[in-house]
Amino acid sequence: MVETVDVITPIVDDPYTFGAISAANSMSDVYAMGGVPLSALAILGFSSCDFSVLVIKKLLKGAIDKLKEAGACLIGGHSIEDKEFKFGLSVTGRVNKDKILRADRASAGDILILTKPLGTGILSSAYKRGAIKNNAFNKAISSMLALNKAASKIAVLSGSRAATDVTGFGLLGHALNMVKNNKIDFMILHKKIPIMDNVENLVAAGIAPKGAHNNFDFVKSKVIFPKNFSRENKLILSDPQTSGGLLIALSENNLNKFERTAKKEKMPYWIIGGVIKGKGRIIVK
Numbered sequence: 001m002v003e004t005v006d007v008i009t010p011i012v013d014d015p016y017t018f019g020a021i022s023a024a025n026s027m028s029d030v031y032a033m034g035g036v037p038l039s040a041l042a043i044l045g046f047s048s049c050d051f052s053v054l055v056i057k058k059l060l061k062g063a064i065d066k067l068k069e070a071g072a073c074l075i076g077g078h079s080i081e082d083k084e085f086k087f088g089l090s091v092t093g094r095v096n097k098d099k100i101l102r103a104d105r106a107s108a109g110d111i112l113i114l115t116k117p118l119g120t121g122i123l124s125s126a127y128k129r130g131a132i133k134n135n136a137f138n139k140a141i142s143s144m145l146a147l148n149k150a151a152s153k154i155a156v157l158s159g160s161r162a163a164t165d166v167t168g169f170g171l172l173g174h175a176l177n178m179v180k181n182n183k184i185d186f187m188i189l190h191k192k193i194p195i196m197d198n199v200e201n202l203v204a205a206g207i208a209p210k211g212a213h214n215n216f217d218f219v220k221s222k223v224i225f226p227k228n229f230s231r232e233n234k235l236i237l238s239d240p241q242t243s244g245g246l247l248i249a250l251s252e253n254n255l256n257k258f259e260r261t262a263k264k265e266k267m268p269y270w271i272i273g274g275v276i277k278g279k280g281r282i283i284v285k
Contacts, residue, residue, distance in 0.1 A: 002095050004029035006167075007043050007088030011124045011242055012141060015055045019062025019087065021144045025167065025243040026089035027070055031152035032165040032246055033102070035095035037070045042077030045086040059087060070147055101155060103178045105162035106249035110275040112186060113258070115151040115267065116143055116245025118171060118236060119196030125209045126202045140196055144243040150267045151246040158250060158258035166244035170215045172237045174247060175282050176222055185278025188237075189285050190226070192272045195236060203232040211240035223282045237284070249275055 006026040010018050027037045042063065046056070064074050072091070123140040126132045148165060155163050164174045171193070175186050202208075215238035225234065250258055262269055273285075 002030055002033050002035045002093045003090070004093075005043070005088065005090040007086050008242060009084060009086050011144075015058040016062035017141065017145070019059040020066040021141070021243055022087050023063040023066035023089055024145055024147055026091050027067075027072070028148050028165040028167065028243060030091050030093035031148035032163055033093075033095050034100055034152055034156040034163070035093035037067070037072035037091050037093045039073055039075045040067055040089040040091045042074060043088050043090060044077065044079040045082030045084065046079070047083055047085070048081060051085065063087075063089065066145070066147070070149060096156075099156050101152070101160060101163040103162065103164045104182060106178050106182070106184060106186075106275050107251070108184055108275050108277045109252065110162070110249040111252050111255060111271055112188065112273040112275065113248040113250055113269050114166070114171070114194065114245055114272050115148065115248070115269050116146070116166070117194035117196045118166075118239055118241065118244070119199035120144055120241050120244065121209045121212060121239040122199050122202050122207060122236070123196060124242070126207045129207065131202065131205070131207055132198065136198060143196070146243075148246050150265045151248070151269075154258060154261045154265060154267060155246065155248045155250070157261055159254045160248050160250045162249035163246050166241050166247050168211065168240045170212065170238040170240055171247070172219045172223055172282055173215050176219050178247070178249065179278070179280045179282065182280055183277060185276050185281045185283055186273060187276055187283050187285060188273040190233065192270060193237070194270045199236060200232065203235055208235045209240060212238045215240060219282070222280065223284060225284050229284065
């Protein structure tokens, strides 16, 4: 059995969509372990004076529908009076203990695969500030709504032993968690990293969430960047993601199997680097 919990604040105006995104985000940790979600408990904080019962019903409907898509069910939950609206799930899942994906099992010679593009944090900030409209935010919403179900299944079937989901600590933060206390480094190829449309322009215009700055400050001592690598690019790699993709370390010998299965499942992915012997660092090229 595996257990996880995640709670977030609204990143979209529509309560149904927010409920669905929050559910996908909460289940992501189970998928990152190669597991299958079974059931969930809802955790809700809201001001009863500011939000109607209809809003809460739509929120829960979004979460329930996303859980059903994953083959899981909502079995209860708890709500509290809170000035700041927040919602999430505690998720119970199951995993084959002999095939569990762990963050600390990458090995030198593995390749690194990312299954969703970066940029949801920056685009969410831009949307909240009115810098982009609904249509420019729709691709980010679609990405956040997408489950990591296929990515998890393909990683396990392909023989991977190491993975993490890329969420609040950004790509660099979660990658660093995979190499810390290990005698390996991650070599990440910047030009191979998928980035959502308009993200680079928004960062250049000074739009990035506080979390991106905080994440970068936390990881910078363990990351080696190319000469003249811009602050904007560093923030994109540190951008906190909501319901981001999986970062998978896979033996190169198993790549063909991964590619065949991904094609069959129609799942996008990007090979963004590899694992080498090292000292627990991230090297960006």
